[in-house]
Amino acid sequence: MEITRSDRRLLAALQCDARQSVSELARQLGLSRTTVQKRLAQLEASGVIAGYRVKLGDRFVAETLQAYVNIVVEPKYGAPVARALQRMSEVVALYTVSGKIDMVALVRVNTPLELDTALDRIGATEGVRDTESAILLSTRFDRR
Numbered sequence: 001m002e003i004t005r006s007d008r009r010l011l012a013a014l015q016c017d018a019r020q021s022v023s024e025l026a027r028q029l030g031l032s033r034t035t036v037q038k039r040l041a042q043l044e045a046s047g048v049i050a051g052y053r054v055k056l057g058d059r060f061v062a063e064t065l066q067a068y069v070n071i072v073v074e075p076k077y078g079a080p081v082a083r084a085l086q087r088m089s090e091v092v093a094l095y096t097v098s099g100k101i102d103m104v105a106l107v108r109v110n111t112p113l114e115l116d117t118a119l120d121r122i123g124a125t126e127g128v129r130d131t132e133s134a135i136l137l138s139t140r141f142d143r144r
Helices: 005-016 022-029 033-045 058-062 079-084 112-123
Strands: 065-073 093-098 102-111 128-135
Touching: 005 022, 005 033, 033 065, 058 102, 065 079, 065 112, 079 093, 079 102, 102 128
Parallel strands: none
Antiparallel strands: 065 102, 065 128, 093 102
């Protein structure tokens, strides 16, 4: 499916507020309600829109600790490490990346002690060679 400029504008509007009605989206984008409804259906059917999520509020995020954990994995251990991390509720996202590190995990916890425990569990996972973490201090912007 070819993504048009209007589709990109529609996707950007949904990323700001996915709870907007079709009428609100149409008015915001200067398109007809029918056009917006049709494009949404096509974007969903083609898999461009895979679902709708809850965006956590600033207050909740501010009351939790988030850290990015860079992970170096032993050769051929990528899949088992990913499965192990998926079972950890503190790991909210896991990305494979290129370069000197193999994976980046986003960890969210309530306290420094919970973060310490989560980091120990990640480091003790079979196949994990090394980790390095960075605690998020603030969000300057987030387009998701």
